Amino acid sequence: MKRHLKPGEKPTLKTIARLSGLAVATVSRALGDAPDISADTKVKVRRIADEVGYIPNRAGVRLRTGRTNVISLILPVESNMTNHTAKLQSSIAHELRGTQFHLNVTPQFPDEDPLKPVRYIVENGLADGIIINSTRADDERVAYMMERKFPFATHGRTGWSDAHAYFDFDNQTFVTLAAKHLAGLGRKRMKVLLPPSGLNYTNDMMTGIIMARDMLGVDIQAMSNLHAEMAAEQISAWFEDAKSSDQTADGYIISSPMACIAVVDALERQGVKLGQEVDVFSREAIPFLKYFRPQIHLMREDVGWVGTHLARAVVQAIRAPNAKPLQGLEVPNETYIR
Template sequence: MTKSGTSDTPEKISLAPGERPTLKTIARLSGLAVPTVSRALADAPDIRKNTKERVRDIAKQIGYRPNRAGVRLRTGRTNVISIVMSTEHDMMNHTARLISSVASALRGTQYHMIITPYFPDEDPMVPIRYIVETGSADGLIINQIEPHDPRVDYLMDHKFPFVTHGRTGACERHAYFDYDNTSYGALAVKALAGRGRKHIAMLAPPKNQTYAQNMIDGATRTAAEFGVRFSVIEGANAHQDNPVIEQAMIPIFKQPDRPDGLIAPSIGGCVTMISTVERMGFVLEQDFDVVAKEAITFLRRFRSGILVVEEDIDQAGNFLARALMHRINAPTEPPMQELDRPDDTAFRAD
């Protein structure tokens, strides 16, 4: 707010001694009705932008926080969204960046974020059922998506708002954001073939997940087009611990027809593959080349010769948050969907 005829500097607002910051307080200070204040804080589409900004500024200055129990009684909502994630993700992949970008997209809205973890040996349906049955969140973000994902079927059957980081076989029916891993697999093989590599091996994500199947499919088809050999490293996947990956790599590179091109879907897997092969005496850019995907700038600082494709997790997190709020607030409208497609300009050369 500004004083008429003076400057554009916002007027400082303070509470009277003993006064609590409530909706009534904001209504008094703004000159608006309590229902209007409530709708402005809820980002209602029929409230003007400048009104929302004025109400939020007052709320911030007086330290207003909604009473969550009261909000739930009045609206049936918690103003909470949950990211449901497996604990098996190491922090060198995109998990931390995704959480940060979702949180940034929710900043300034009525929604707060919680993380609901589940363990690799736990049924991934357990946290989903708990949240839906207890109503402890208004919507969910889930990842590690499978083509026929029981979590998605359950949430759709219960008409519970959700968005997936990845696509199912029925993705046209639900909100999602996905990176085009089919294109990534194809681009990786093309780049390695362009360097004269004849036997390309991929450390794939878990094969039950959609993005792993997409990545393998793109690489397989492109390898056939370029007349090079392609294989998936057996005995390990990109989500497993370093010793498991190391033990899978060593016998492969002891063979006479060892790979001379490697594809990694993440930072951790890439570092483990390169360090394992280098300890065996092989030299990057001479004996082998590597294409890897990362969400944070790291790999070319580790080895400058890595062919790096950057995945924009900030874009993913921002879209996932907006798509979930859209599902919560406009459940009858078509779900928001986006596919991030890399192209030949995707390789970064720092």
């Protein structure tokens, strides 16, 4: 398809002009559907443009026309930010304040390849650096950016995290601490509701399970067929269905606050009382589960600091590509438990 392109060449109007034998201005006007260009030419130009994958250079358009093709969302930074995403973005934006950098949000839709937005940004030069989360051990986005030496920082480690900037919460320790805490309350049979499988921190939590089993000698295992990002209804439904199966756990370790709510709700429907038959331990960024049920045990995680670190890390990766990448690992201890 792209056989007309010189290798590594980013197609511009000039490319299309060369391939079509037309002038750059004509190509521009043809693509812009100007009235004084013949239909034939328009079709021909359009075809070549598609063939070579032409995408208008935003800087060129912007410089010439003043059009930025950007929509700006003004996000009020509230003091009592109860909101994970808002908090993360605010802290990134806050750290970026005073630098030349602007923050752009690119959605990654569940129905598309996770690599797509990353590739789009890298190939079209839409940013100097990228921040991603939900990392996998062999994350293809990370592999892609490392190969191209494109600056980035990840929330969550990967198989190559020695070599790139990241911030991570030590989820292995999270699990062992939680298990220890529950064991201290006399709990004997624990179940862990993990994040979706494949994610790096899911693996870390699985390691934590094994470590807790080995070192503390407790009966602890992951819940199968269920993960912490499922909708509350699904989690509830699972507990209903599983009534007949093994429900003898007396301790739950839950990876996300929403899942925790769903689990507690399901347990209570079965007549179980928190702090009596069962104890529940969850991770939480914002102090709110304590209002839901004060008996829930919590490990706090500071999202604001995550954003701050990631912003610094990616800026460093941009400015000093050869320096040692900025890496941060927050290892929780007993004082993190509420």
